[in-house]
Amino acid sequence: MGSERSSTEQFDVIIVGGGPAGLKCAHTLSDSGLRILLLEKEPVFGDKICAGGLTANDLRILPVPDEIIEHKISNTALHSPKRRSSTQAQAPFLYTVNRKKLGAWQKSLLDNTPVVVRTKSRVLKINNNHVILKDECKIGYKYLIGADGQASIVRKHLGIPVNKKLIGIQYTIPVKDLDPTLEIHLDSRMFKSWYAWVFPHENSLAVGCCSNPKILPPARLKNNFHQWLDVKNINYSGTKLETYPISYDYRGVRFGNIYLIGEAAGMASGLTGEGIYQSLVSGQEVARMIIDPGYMPEKLDIVLRYNSIQHKIMGLFNWSHTLRNFLHELLLMAMNNNRVKGFIRSAFSPVKKK
Numbered sequence: 001m002g003s004e005r006s007s008t009e010q011f012d013v014i015i016v017g018g019g020p021a022g023l024k025c026a027h028t029l030s031d032s033g034l035r036i037l038l039l040e041k042e043p044v045f046g047d048k049i050c051a052g053g054l055t056a057n058d059l060r061i062l063p064v065p066d067e068i069i070e071h072k073i074s075n076t077a078l079h080s081p082k083r084r085s086s087t088q089a090q091a092p093f094l095y096t097v098n099r100k101k102l103g104a105w106q107k108s109l110l111d112n113t114p115v116v117v118r119t120k121s122r123v124l125k126i127n128n129n130h131v132i133l134k135d136e137c138k139i140g141y142k143y144l145i146g147a148d149g150q151a152s153i154v155r156k157h158l159g160i161p162v163n164k165k166l167i168g169i170q171y172t173i174p175v176k177d178l179d180p181t182l183e184i185h186l187d188s189r190m191f192k193s194w195y196a197w198v199f200p201h202e203n204s205l206a207v208g209c210c211s212n213p214k215i216l217p218p219a220r221l222k223n224n225f226h227q228w229l230d231v232k233n234i235n236y237s238g239t240k241l242e243t244y245p246i247s248y249d250y251r252g253v254r255f256g257n258i259y260l261i262g263e264a265a266g267m268a269s270g271l272t273g274e275g276i277y278q279s280l281v282s283g284q285e286v287a288r289m290i291i292d293p294g295y296m297p298e299k300l301d302i303v304l305r306y307n308s309i310q311h312k313i314m315g316l317f318n319w320s321h322t323l324r325n326f327l328h329e330l331l332l333m334a335m336n337n338n339r340v341k342g343f344i345r346s347a348f349s350p351v352k353k354k
């Protein structure tokens with residue numbers, strides 16, 4: 001065992017992790033005058049198992065350029081075991097992106113800023129005022145931000161466990177001439193309170209599902225997923241099944257001079273598994289809190305309220321299998337109603353200029 005090499009390096013803020021949360025946080029801090037260091041363990045940004053679905057909310061906080069967007073989706077097909085409902089909104093409501101391209105673009109926003117970015121820099125240990133990298137280099141901080149995802153080392157350093165997780169599993173299936181329709185499959189027998197998705201990408205479909213491993217253990221989820229793929233005649237041969245946890249165990253963002261953002265803070269939705277928006281908002285809001293200690297993070301409060309509503313719905317769905325099936329079918333019936341369809345179409349119509 002080599003001894004820890006001492007280093008004179010010192011930063012005001014060290015951000016551990018270069019996912020959507022860490023990169024958004026670094027960008028928001030980039031003109032603060034503070035010395036910022038972002039450490040990413042991988043050689044590239046955004047190499048994350050994900051369906052890559054962004055909503056209009058994501059684009060408002062992170063105006064992703066068109067060249068990064070693979071599909072602008074306005075067609076949805078919602079399926080239950082008994083019904084199918086398709087809706088065409090007047091304007092896109094979901095945008096699919098390749099996560100590596102998104103990561104590279106978010107990183108490019110830092111290129112001409114004073115933020116120091118280091119890849120292949122895994123943080124292995126944390127002490128009260130410095131982090132230690134895998135090459136035993138020590139770097140000092142005033143503020144430390146854990147943006148290092150669901151298995152966060154910063155969260156572990158704070159002694160905060162992760163007790164609420166989903167397991168997401170997914171195939172990326174190459175397809176030629178695909179139809180850019182978003183498919184959501186509510187099938188309680190297969191996925192309990194969760195669902196399966198088909199997200200169209202440039203030349204592929206992201207087909208996946210998720211569930212709470214305490215309610216549907218990963219081996220059963222995988223088995224059910226394969227049964228469901230076979231029934232739907234979706235050919236996944238030759239493609240690799242990818243699995244990754246999603247944390248929704250939120251305990252706060254600020255712990256003295258240490259902050260947690262994104263999934264390190266457990267900010268994903270326990271019902272839908274989405275987490276990019278929550279990561280972007282928490283990254284931006286924590287940066288603003290550091291710049292101005294009197295800043296009130298209202299957007300963060302809204303996200304936390306949204307997550308809390310989703311977790312209540314999840315609790316209701318898990319409470320009764322019969323109620324869940326009934327609500328799924330009711331939702332599909334409502335979606336087949338022309339008035340509801342009209343409402344959805346107008347809700348997503350392009351904003352009229354005054």
Ligand SMILES: Cc1cc2nc3c(=O)[nH]c(=O)nc-3n(C[C@H](O)[C@H](O)[C@H](O)COP(=O)(O)OP(=O)(O)OC[C@H]3O[C@@H](n4cnc5c(N)ncnc54)[C@H](O)[C@@H]3O)c2cc1C
Nearest residue numbers: 017019020021041051053123148149168262263274275276
């Ligand atoms: C199958 C699946 C599908 C999903 N689909 C969607 C979707 O369509 N839409 C959506 O909104 N969300 C989706 N999510 C959730 C979304 O991917 C995450 O919530 C989001 O990536 C979290 O962003 P983050 O920046 O907090 O963490 P991450 O994206 O996990 O980034 C963390 C970064 O930290 C780095 N890191 C980790 N440890 C260290 C360390 N010790 N030192 C240095 N660097 C470190 C990692 O390499 C990584 O780059 C999905 C998740 C799964 C599993």
